[in-house]
Amino acid sequence: MTAQAPLPETMLAIRYADYGGPKVLQPEWLPVPRPGPGTVLVALAAASVAPLDWKLRAGLLSAHFTPDLPKIPGRDGAGVVLAVGAGVTEFAPGDKVGVMVPPPVAAGTYAGAVLAQPGQLVALPPTLRAAEAVALINAGLSAWIAAVRCADVQHGQQVLIHAGAGAVGGVLVQLCAHLGARVTATCRAANRDYVLGLGATQVVAYDTEDFTALPPQDIVFDLMGGPVHARSYAVLKRGGHLVWLTAAPITDEGAAHGVRVSRAPITDDPKAVARIMALAARGIIRPQVAARLPLAQAAEAQRRQQAGEVTRGRLVLDIADALRGADGKPFTAPWDGS
Template sequence: MNAKAIRYHRYGPPEVMALESIEEPALAPGQVRVSLRAAGVAPVDTKLRAGLLQGRMELPLPKVPGRDGAGVIAASAAEGFHVGQAVCVIADMLGQGTYAETIVLPAERVVAQPDTLSVRQAAALLQPGASAWIPVVRTAQVQSGMKVLVHAGSGAVGSLMVRLAAHLGAEVWATCSSANKDDVLALGAAGVIAYDKEDFSALRGFDVVFDLVGGDTHDRSYPVLKPGGQLVWLVAAPIRERGEEFKVRVVRSMIDDDPQCLREVAMLAQQGVMVPTVGQCFPLAEAARAHALLESGKTARGRIVLDIG
């Protein structure tokens, strides 16, 4: 059987993507086939499509983009899942992705959809959720009484970091644009610095800073930390490491698709802790428009989602 999917056959601008008919892959033992209803659009999707990560990874072309998705089990050759079950999925970065009507993937890349989430929220859960959970829980080991600052607190990952760190009992501050200040306060932040009107570098005495931006934002974060504090960064703009100068620990949090992490994220979503923020939504056929919007830098709140069916 054939299914519709967005694909690109070469690296380039958003327009290299097109809606095509592809053959559904066969189901192997330990795998499930999911009929997708929505897919999240992540910054890494645009970087891969543009060829910006060629030095680090070589994609098999043609490529169906997309890491996150939500849908229902259409067929199962794995234990623990049944036909008709609502699920969230996270595709391998180098495999075929979620901008498609259907996907086949190993069962460890699938979790039951929390019934607290809409389909669109479920499609924006696992990749941002893992990117928030690993730095907060594993890397920084945030706990009650800590004071933490989250840069880009209104984004897909930053908003989940704010929610999670507040849930763990930390005093959470965040940076975002003035337009999103009230939204971030509603996530549980004790304070918000609007970077277009205020200077966060005047803050002092923080245990942890989570840097999702890099560049100048990273450089100005060092004085915010108290001696012995942690500056935790993810993939971002180039940084200048100054940990020894400020007597703080600078550590890159390495994000992976660890099944235990995915289960923890889903459980926290079920509890109402990690609730994804959904930004603008587009039909699957308009994936190029979604990529263009993301690359324009004009979306700063939540995750863009593609509606599939």
């Protein structure tokens, strides 16, 4: 460890020891981990609450991941580097970073601090607030990989994006519009103006209208699965591309409809996040923060996410006053509470 400044001793974290409802999420004060060789200690200022967090906590993703229990949830966070271990040259204390924690790892981002490897970190633009940055990490990398690497969206293409008012869909709408596509998006009727404001040229309200009446599309991004997926084949041109991002499996009917079907290969790639952050720094992608709650209300945050009450972006946990020094007094991290 090369850092000289004193480090906090304990941190507030939210953990669960067994799968179950939101009430299994319990606040605890835990020792702050120390960075060993090749690792970085980050004091967190914000964590996002993603659909994966509650699905993992409810034990619904055992086919994909088996998390180590007890687990601190949280897929991504934004914070400031407190200390680096031997051999770390990419980051230094004081750097503002985004953190990506793989889903099975026990120590997630619903905590005052987290240990990460340099490959799980991305430098953040100085202009973004912590809540804005964290709303763009997993949502942004998912949108980037789906639109740029998987679908290769081109100028003038007709693109349909399901769930355009969600965290991933909202970035996808902005990104595809920036790439020059003509974007149609689905959302509830009350979100029509919101999604048009993100850059969609047309909106289909899923609660009052039928998207299968749309003209043939080059690409459909499916963030819903189930019946929405099954009905999406009807709106694709022959030779079109159906790109899906859901936890549940789909039934591939591509051959019958003459379309390509791909699961977007989402991986925690700092290069993809960096591309999204660069667009955010230029004001091309606007971070979408649906609501903010303090870390201590993580159970309520996951309840809202699970109940489908979160709309217009990512629900974010603000992490402040979640570290204590050796004397038991609050340890103020450089990016606390912003």
